[in-house]
Amino acid sequence: MKPTIFDAPVPICEVEAFHHEYDVVVVGFGCAGAAAAREAAASGASVVVLERASGAGGSSAQSGGELYLGGGTAVQRACGFEDSADNMFAYLSAALGPHADLEKLRLYCDGSVEHFEWFRECGVDFTKSLYDAPTWMPPTQDGLMWLGENAWPYNTIATPVPRGHRPSTEGWAGHTVMAALIGAAEKAGAVTHTDTRVGELIVEAGRVVGVRARHFGVDVTYRARRGVVLATGGFVDNEEMLGHHAPALLGHGKVSDGLDDGSGIALGQSVGGAVRRMAAVEVAYTALPAMVVRGMLVNGLGQRFVNEDVYPGVFSHAAFEQPGPCWAIIDEAGLEDIPEQDAWGVRPQHAAETLAELETDLGLPPGSLEATVALYNRHAAEGADAQFHKDSKWVRVLDGPWAAVDPRLGFAPSGRAGQVPGSGFSGFTLGGLRTTVDGHVLSLSGDPIPGLYAAGRASSGIHGDGYVSGTSLGDGTFFGRRAGRRAAD
Numbered sequence: 001m002k003p004t005i006f007d008a009p010v011p012i013c014e015v016e017a018f019h020h021e022y023d024v025v026v027v028g029f030g031c032a033g034a035a036a037a038r039e040a041a042a043s044g045a046s047v048v049v050l051e052r053a054s055g056a057g058g059s060s061a062q063s064g065g066e067l068y069l070g071g072g073t074a075v076q077r078a079c080g081f082e083d084s085a086d087n088m089f090a091y092l093s094a095a096l097g098p099h100a101d102l103e104k105l106r107l108y109c110d111g112s113v114e115h116f117e118w119f120r121e122c123g124v125d126f127t128k129s130l131y132d133a134p135t136w137m138p139p140t141q142d143g144l145m146w147l148g149e150n151a152w153p154y155n156t157i158a159t160p161v162p163r164g165h166r167p168s169t170e171g172w173a174g175h176t177v178m179a180a181l182i183g184a185a186e187k188a189g190a191v192t193h194t195d196t197r198v199g200e201l202i203v204e205a206g207r208v209v210g211v212r213a214r215h216f217g218v219d220v221t222y223r224a225r226r227g228v229v230l231a232t233g234g235f236v237d238n239e240e241m242l243g244h245h246a247p248a249l250l251g252h253g254k255v256s257d258g259l260d261d262g263s264g265i266a267l268g269q270s271v272g273g274a275v276r277r278m279a280a281v282e283v284a285y286t287a288l289p290a291m292v293v294r295g296m297l298v299n300g301l302g303q304r305f306v307n308e309d310v311y312p313g314v315f316s317h318a319a320f321e322q323p324g325p326c327w328a329i330i331d332e333a334g335l336e337d338i339p340e341q342d343a344w345g346v347r348p349q350h351a352a353e354t355l356a357e358l359e360t361d362l363g364l365p366p367g368s369l370e371a372t373v374a375l376y377n378r379h380a381a382e383g384a385d386a387q388f389h390k391d392s393k394w395v396r397v398l399d400g401p402w403a404a405v406d407p408r409l410g411f412a413p414s415g416r417a418g419q420v421p422g423s424g425f426s427g428f429t430l431g432g433l434r435t436t437v438d439g440h441v442l443s444l445s446g447d448p449i450p451g452l453y454a455a456g457r458a459s460s461g462i463h464g465d466g467y468v469s470g471t472s473l474g475d476g477t478f479f480g481r482r483a484g485r486r487a488a489d
């Protein structure tokens with residue numbers, strides 16, 4: 001039997017009559033859909049957003065709400081940092097590379113201050129203060145955080161300036177961002193139809209002119225007079241698509257709302273849309289930044305492999321490539337130094353007086369951890385990390401007693417549900433439909449498909465092989481806005 005990859009588009013001659021008619025139909029109400037809907041409606045178009053869930057938000061609402069913005073925003077300036085679009089571009093092209101989309105990235109950096117102001121117009125407030133410690137997620141309302149800009153080798157490529165912008169919300173803040181964006185889209189005049197899952201595109205003479213959806217078991221058709229914007233998120237929840245395109249994530253946790261089944265990507269492909277960088281993924285490892293920066297992260301051979309003060313996503317990617325399992329190693333003094341708010345309740349599961357005992361306990365090759373710590377301490381005695389250039393403010397001679405944490409056991413900050421033990425890794429997909437900088441979906445031959453646009457994780461954005469937190473909500477909204485405006489033209 002031939003496997004079904006996606007549902008074929010519906011020719012318009014098979015549609016007896018459209019149930020609804022709008023200028024622009026946006027599919028999916030996460031951050032990209034909200035940005036597209038807001039801008040299309042603000043341009044004067046009639047807009048409907050179709051959302052399969054019973055409410056808007058998507059993965060965006062469950063996210064941390066970190067927004068990668070810079071170039072000299074009001075928050076950066078108030079915190080005493082000078083930035084420029086060129087400086088931001090230098091950092092991101094290294095951190096998101098290799099193979100970042102430099103055309104999109106250039107626009108993203110050049111437009112970043114304006115995009116920050118757009119968030120404020122939509123109602124997102126930012127506190128003008130910096131959270132100055134390594135973490136996945138600040139527990140405070142600080143509006144700015146470092147996302148690896150001050151870590152080697154990036155601090156040699158661009159002037160280190162923090163660009164992680166966050167709404168004035170303690171901890172996870174995606175719901176705050178989305179409440180503002182949903183409100184802004186609705187205020188601009190966009191209409192929302194929930195419990196409405198789009199299953200097929202409707203085509204006429206090579207142009208996408210609408211969609212067919214299911215609403216409580218009933219088929220509903222929508223004509224899109226000007227364009228359809230696919231903003232349905234990525235495909236981490238679709239095991240078959242992962243198997244085909246991003247098998248690295250099979251067997252690991254899902255960073256999603258559970259509905260990232262790649263339906264929008266398949267819809268685009270059903271009319272000949274090309275895809276790009278489908279194997280690119282974001283990976284997060286449940287190692288505590290505050291712990292590894294004060295100690296070290298070692299692989300299954302007892303060796304360090306990264307400077308532990310990088311953006312946690314970078315040490316996560318590095319750990320993903322290692323012979324596992326990896327361990328967070330720390331001494332008693334380091335453990336006691338971690339502020340409670342950065343400790344996320346993580347307590348070591350392994351403790352030993354000597355490194356030899358710890359090696360035996362963790363199943364590491366005899367002498368491996370001893371050799372790693374001896375080398376680290378030799379350079380630490382001179383205040384440096386000669387191997388991986390961890391910032392000297394975190395470097396000191398480590399001394400027993402020793403402790404180790406197994407990232408596979410997971411953790412969660414207070415206020416969040418506990419992480420289920422697993423591989424220690426979880427992630428989401430970065431690849432998707434190939435689009436122009438205005439969100440137009442390109443065909444396999446490189447021509448724009450009339451009437452079809454995409455944004456957010458349904459499309460391939462600014463990312464190459466790397467990921468930095470805030471760039472998914474960041475490029476999803478930035479290019480979502482452009483797609484909405486162009487679709488409304």
Ligand SMILES: Cc1cc2nc3c(=O)[nH]c(=O)nc-3n(C[C@H](O)[C@H](O)[C@H](O)COP(=O)(O)OP(=O)(O)OC[C@H]3O[C@@H](n4cnc5c(N)ncnc54)[C@H](O)[C@@H]3O)c2cc1C
Nearest residue numbers: 028030032052058059060064066198233456457470472473
């Ligand atoms: C816990 C967590 C923390 C994260 N933290 C951050 C962070 O701090 N910063 C950052 O930049 N990124 C973060 N991310 C990633 C980021 O949230 C997502 O990559 C981003 O939200 C994707 O936005 P989107 O608009 O493309 O998709 P989504 O927000 O997932 O929206 C897609 C919407 O489309 C709907 N939909 C799907 N298919 C259909 C269909 N066929 N018909 C109708 N509707 C459909 C879905 O129900 C959903 O509501 C995090 C993600 C998670 C889960």
